[in-house]
Every structure is written in structure tokens, then in C-alpha cells.
Amino acid sequence: MSDARLSITTRDVKLWYGKFQALKGINVDIKHGKITSLIGPSGCGKTTLLRCFNRVNERYGNVTTTGEIKLLGKNIYDPDVSLIELRKAVGMVFQRPNPLPLSIYENVVFGLRIHAEKSLSRGDLDDAVEKALTETGLWSDLKDRLNDRAINLQLEQQQKLCIARLLPLKPEIILMDEPCSALDVDGTRAIEELMWSLAGRYTIVIVTHNMAQARRASDETIFMLLGELIEHARTEDLFLTPRDSRTSEYIEGRYG
Amino acid sequence: MNMPADAQPVAQFGETPFTRKKQRSEKIARAIFAVMVACIVIPLIVIIGYLVKEGYSLISWKFLTTNPTHGMREGGIWSALLGTFWLVGVSLCISAPIGVLAAVYLNEYAKDNWFTRVVNLAVVNLAGVPSIVHALFGLGAFVLFAHMGRSILAASLTLAIMTMPVIIASTKEALAAVPRQFREACWNVGATKWQTIWRIVLPNSISGILTGVILQVSRTAGETAPIMFTGAVFYRRIEEGNLFAYNITDQCMALSTHLFAVKTQVTNAPEALSFAIALVLLGLVVFVNLTAILIRSWLRGRKKW
Ligand SMILES: Nc1ncnc2c1ncn2[C@@H]1O[C@H](COP(=O)(O)OP(=O)(O)O)[C@@H](O)[C@H]1O
Ligand SMILES: [Mg+2]
Numbered sequence: 001m002s003d004a005r006l007s008i009t010t011r012d013v014k015l016w017y018g019k020f021q022a023l024k025g026i027n028v029d030i031k032h033g034k035i036t037s038l039i040g041p042s043g044c045g046k047t048t049l050l051r052c053f054n055r056v057n058e059r060y061g062n063v064t065t066t067g068e069i070k071l072l073g074k075n076i077y078d079p080d081v082s083l084i085e086l087r088k089a090v091g092m093v094f095q096r097p098n099p100l101p102l103s104i105y106e107n108v109v110f111g112l113r114i115h116a117e118k119s120l121s122r123g124d125l126d127d128a129v130e131k132a133l134t135e136t137g138l139w140s141d142l143k144d145r146l147n148d149r150a151i152n153l154q155l156e157q158q159q160k161l162c163i164a165r166l167l168p169l170k171p172e173i174i175l176m177d178e179p180c181s182a183l184d185v186d187g188t189r190a191i192e193e194l195m196w197s198l199a200g201r202y203t204i205v206i207v208t209h210n211m212a213q214a215r216r217a218s219d220e221t222i223f224m225l226l227g228e229l230i231e232h233a234r235t236e237d238l239f240l241t242p243r244d245s246r247t248s249e250y251i252e253g254r255y256g
Numbered sequence: 257m258n259m260p261a262d263a264q265p266v267a268q269f270g271e272t273p274f275t276r277k278k279q280r281s282e283k284i285a286r287a288i289f290a291v292m293v294a295c296i297v298i299p300l301i302v303i304i305g306y307l308v309k310e311g312y313s314l315i316s317w318k319f320l321t322t323n324p325t326h327g328m329r330e331g332g333i334w335s336a337l338l339g340t341f342w343l344v345g346v347s348l349c350i351s352a353p354i355g356v357l358a359a360v361y362l363n364e365y366a367k368d369n370w371f372t373r374v375v376n377l378a379v380v381n382l383a384g385v386p387s388i389v390h391a392l393f394g395l396g397a398f399v400l401f402a403h404m405g406r407s408i409l410a411a412s413l414t415l416a417i418m419t420m421p422v423i424i425a426s427t428k429e430a431l432a433a434v435p436r437q438f439r440e441a442c443w444n445v446g447a448t449k450w451q452t453i454w455r456i457v458l459p460n461s462i463s464g465i466l467t468g469v470i471l472q473v474s475r476t477a478g479e480t481a482p483i484m485f486t487g488a489v490f491y492r493r494i495e496e497g498n499l500f501a502y503n504i505t506d507q508c509m510a511l512s513t514h515l516f517a518v519k520t521q522v523t524n525a526p527e528a529l530s531f532a533i534a535l536v537l538l539g540l541v542v543f544v545n546l547t548a549i550l551i552r553s554w555l556r557g558r559k560k561w
Pocket of ligand 2: 046047048177
């Protein structure tokens, strides 16, 4: 069964920012092609855990990580792992849409350009742009203004563009850190629909502090608290019959 | 709240003694700030006006393009003007690339550890060292120790050492102004630091970087002490009309030292001469700063965020 294939497995992952321990032994299995949401009160380490999956934490100051993180069975802390290749396979979408200060077209092909050994043909680039924008539902709106500045798009389109920017690299995993928190209701719905249409081909991990969103837009949910993983279950199970009392307190809104 | 239309208004919005008091302080504050602005602007206008009035009569194309004559009492300022161009040009060719690249390293590559902090601290403090200290250093290091003798090269190196910390500081500021989210976007598609810098950071900070560099041009043009010890001469004739009349190992005249010499060493120099020299120096500085502003607004307009 393809369901059983695992994209990410971690064993006893601990992480320190300087002396402050932000993750306290995380064990998690994230299934291929599913949408997994990470919920928990702010400051519990959701973003930190997400950043572990493409090792981008290392760019944020004095960080120590121990334990094992495997992507598709490969330990990403093995010495032969290239961070460039790793991050090509594990893309990230941020809280605030962050299109690059380039044209729409150049945003989409940015990844291709930086990973290309020799310069790519215009045709290949055009194809990649059309494909990625079609996949994210932007093509019909934007196809006539590909040379406009990406920064002038509406926020929802910007965020979709940030997702589209990852696709030409054929990532295995797409990490999303509260991708809707800057968007309105319609924008949020559009991104959630987009996530469902991408699921299956890509493994999606989404951080959200909006529990309704986790319920609507994920197959599995992980609840974290103070750097620990409290519960990981199918989304409907976690929300209907939480096993841990802290989970039920959180989803009933008693804290966070 | 729903009020009947004919009800007496509850609020009167009238002045109270306290509002009057606040308004009075507001007026006083406003007046003080305006006076302060006048304190800056009026002397500036007076200085410029005075220079123009006293020196304008001598300014002409011939004044700019002929050598001084008759013991520097007559003739033009060609050798000093060209000397200043050379000093500024050569020193900038040294300090701009080194300074900008060093700033890129410090801002983008260097880990945040004690060594980096010491370097940053040193840069900040070097930027504040008086130029006469740089002059002594230049004399010792370049003229004597490195056997360059008094020359355009030694003087330019001294000027370069003086401007480099400022260029580093302004470049770092320009780089730091590029939003971090752009860098994050790059990292997360697997861009190397260099790709991030080259494709995103530099294009978006170039206007700030250039402004910082150009402002150092005007500072370099006006410096006197560092070149007096290291490469400027009292008097020198050069070929008129030839921009390459100086050689990098030559000593040269410069506007700032020329002005100093005319005012303090030359007896019976016409009163207008020193004002005319000062006016040219000022014009040069204003011209360079205007260029900086133009470049800046032009690049700003092309910025994509
Ligand atoms: N770069 C950093 N340096 C130091 N501490 C950090 C850093 N990033 C996050 N933290 C700390 O780690 C903890 C977890 O942060 P984070 O993963 O951002 O939480 P969440 O995304 O769940 O709100 C917080 O207490 C936060 O203060
Ligand atoms: Mg977060």
C-alpha cells in the first residue's frame, strides 16, 4: 500500500537554541502523499520542528540538533547529504508570502535557474512556468502578465506563487508554516483547496494555530506542547476522540 | 447608541484649561524646532553666498584648465584640480571594492561569534579615527616602510584606509536593509549563499551601496591632512589639457592643500583666489552628492518591492 510509505521519520529529535531546548525528543512518522498538520500553542516548537525537515534551522543562529531524521529512509544528517539537494527536495512556504523581488516568471523559474548546470532553454522554462502556475490555479489569471512584479500581486496570489515556485523542482515534501495567517477567508479557502489538489503527489506538512483549519485541511494531525509531541493520529480521531487529556484540553480551547 | 434627534448633545468638545496648556507646549515645541532648522540652514546659505560673492569673479574655464603661475598668485588651478581627481579616483578604486566585499562577508557569511564582533567593533571605531592619525599611519606604512615615497599612490592608499571603514559600515547597512524573507525564500529552494547574494541581495541593495561609496568621494576630495604628509606638494606644473599628466608615483597638488598653501604660505595672493578654490571644491562636492541622489532615485525606481 502506498499509504504505508513514509516520507519523514524522526527518532528522538532534540534541538537547542543556544542553551534553550526547543524540542525534547520528537518521534514522528509522516506518511507519503498525505497532509499532516502540526497544531499546538504558540512557542511550542512547531516552526522549529518544521525547519528541522530541511535543516534550515542551521541558518538561524546557534542551533544544536541531536537524534535522527530520515527522509524517504535517508538520514539527512549523514555526511554525504548536500543541503542544497535536500532543500531542493523539501520546500517551504512561509507565514507571510515572500515572493522574490523579481517578475512572476522569474519567481517560478528561480529554483530551476539556481539548480541548472547550464543555462536552460526558453522553451523549457516557459513549460515549467505554465505547468507550475496551472497546478496552483494561477495560470488563467496571470498568463498575460508574467513579467509583472510578483510583489504587486494580491496576497493570496502571492502565497500561491510561493507554492508554485517550489513545484518545478519536483519536491518530495512541501512544508507550510501557517500559510494562511496573512490571508482572508477566501484566500484561506483557496490555499486549502490547493493543498488538497497537491496532496498525493507531494507530502504536505502544515503548521497552523487554527484548529478548524487542521480539521478541514489535513489527513493526520500532530499536537505539540512545550517542545514535546503529545499526540499524533488521524485528524478526525484526534479531534473526536483524543487519547491524551492535554490534547482534549487544547482542542476544547482551554489554553493556547 | 441611538439618540433622539432633538436631544441635547452630551458632549461639548470644548477646550479645557488642560487642552490649552497642551496646545501651548505644542506651539513652543514647534517654534524651537523651527529655530533649530534655521540655525542649520542660515549659516549654510551665508557660507555659500559669501564664497560665491568673493570668489565668483575668478572662476572661468581658463581658471580650471591652466596651471598656477607667478608663485601661485596668478593663473589657474589645473594641477590641483587634476591632482584631486587622481587622489579620489585611485583611492576609491582601492577602497570601494575591498570595502564592499568585506561588508558582504561580514554581513552575509561571517558567523556571529566573538571574532566577528571584534571586527565589527573595529570597523565602527576606525570610521571615527581623526584623519590626522590616518595621515601619520600612511606616512609610516606607505611612504617610509613600503618605500613608496611621497606619491599619489601612497596618498591614495592613506585615503583608502581612511574611507574603507565607512564604506564597510554603509554597505553593511544597505545589505541589512534587504528583508530577511527574501533570503529565507532563497535558502528554502536550495540556493547557496552566493546565489542568494548575487541574484537577490546585491541587486536590491546596490543603490544604498553606491550612495555610501559616492558620499566618500566628497569626503576624500576635501581631506587635507592625510595627503599633506603622504603625497601632496606645494607646487607643481603639469601638462595642461592632459588628464593623464600625473603618474601614480608622482607627487601631486590637490585643491585642499592648495587652498591651505595659498592662504598660509603665499604672501600677496589675491583675496579672491582662495575663495575661488574653495568654491570649486564646494562645487565638486555638491556635484558628486547630486549624482549620488540621482543614482539612488533611479535605482530605487527599479526596485521590485
Ligand atoms: N532563532 C531562535 N533563537 C532562539 N530561540 C528561538 C528561535 N526560534 C524559536 N525560538 C524559541 O523556540 C521556541 C519554539 O519556537 P517556534 O518553533 O517558533 O514555536 P511555534 O512555531 O510553535 O510558535 C520558542 O520558545 C521560541 O522562543
Ligand atoms: Mg511558528
